[in-house]
Amino acid sequence: MEKPALEKVNLAEKFDQINDYWNPRIAGELNGQQVKLAKFQGPFEWHHHEHEDEFFLVVKGQFEMHLRDKVVTLQPGEFLIVPRGVEHRPVANEEAEVLMFEPASTVNTGNLENSERTRKNLERL
Amino acid sequence: MEKPALEKVNLAEKFDQINDYWNPRIAGELNGQQVKLAKFQGPFEWHHHEHEDEFFLVVKGQFEMHLRDKVVTLQPGEFLIVPRGVEHRPVANEEAEVLMFEPASTVNTGNLENSERTRKNLERL
Numbered sequence: 001m002e003k004p005a006l007e008k009v010n011l012a013e014k015f016d017q018i019n020d021y022w023n024p025r026i027a028g029e030l031n032g033q034q035v036k037l038a039k040f041q042g043p044f045e046w047h048h049h050e051h052e053d054e055f056f057l058v059v060k061g062q063f064e065m066h067l068r069d070k071v072v073t074l075q076p077g078e079f080l081i082v083p084r085g086v087e088h089r090p091v092a093n094e095e096a097e098v099l100m101f102e103p104a105s106t107v108n109t110g111n112l113e114n115s116e117r118t119r120k121n122l123e124r125l
Numbered sequence: 126m127e128k129p130a131l132e133k134v135n136l137a138e139k140f141d142q143i144n145d146y147w148n149p150r151i152a153g154e155l156n157g158q159q160v161k162l163a164k165f166q167g168p169f170e171w172h173h174h175e176h177e178d179e180f181f182l183v184v185k186g187q188f189e190m191h192l193r194d195k196v197v198t199l200q201p202g203e204f205l206i207v208p209r210g211v212e213h214r215p216v217a218n219e220e221a222e223v224l225m226f227e228p229a230s231t232v233n234t235g236n237l238e239n240s241e242r243t244r245k246n247l248e249r250l
Contacts, residue, residue, distance in 0.1 A: 081131075
């Protein structure tokens with residue numbers, strides 16, 4: 001694994017470099033986990049991750065995390081951890097900037113391995 | 126390991142419950158890693174972690190991460206990953222609210238196992 005550089009990361013500068021949606025970029029790596037940044041807009045797919053818990057922190061904007069039994073609306077400065085196995089669907093009614101922590105192995109669409117939205121080989125910012 | 130609750134966490138509300146410094150609280154757990162919140166003020170100890178990389182994100186205020194060859198000043202919305210083995214010393218000239226992400230096994234003072242500042246058995250917020 002690549003050794004992380006000892007440079008700070010400014011989230012706003014990194015998000016300025018992202019001009020598409022649902023396409024996570026790697027902004028840092030530690031302990032086999034990655035810090036990913038993505039812009040969300042519109043509805044994503046229902047999916048789950050068999051073996052990975054996911055952390056979502058809203059940096060700007062807001063989005064709804066739809067779960068089978070409720071909807072959690074996340075505002076800036078709020079995070080949600082979705083445990084492995086739990087079906088979820090992020091829906092952003094406006095553009096949202098989101099920081100995620102998850103294992104390096106996590107694919108954005110989880111069990112939908114070859115969705116149109118699936119992104120592997122993520123770009124580093 | 127306790128299963129994380131499916132409730133969102135509001136960082137400002139959690140930091141409001143913290144009235145001391147350098148005493149990390151657990152705000153979330155995922156994939157054997159923990160999300161910790163702490164307020165920093167003043168200088169901390171020089172230390173390193175043998176086996177763990179550490180992530181520091183400033184939510185409010187600012188602090189300096191002193192490294193042996195440079196100082197990195199972190200503002201709100203900026204993060205730094207300190208790789209395992211790298212000596213570091215956080216110094217906060219004003220109160221800073223900091224989110225950390227690191228393995229559940231990480232002790233705040235690293236190689237200084239029994240410093241006055243060492244905190245084990247962290248409280249959950």
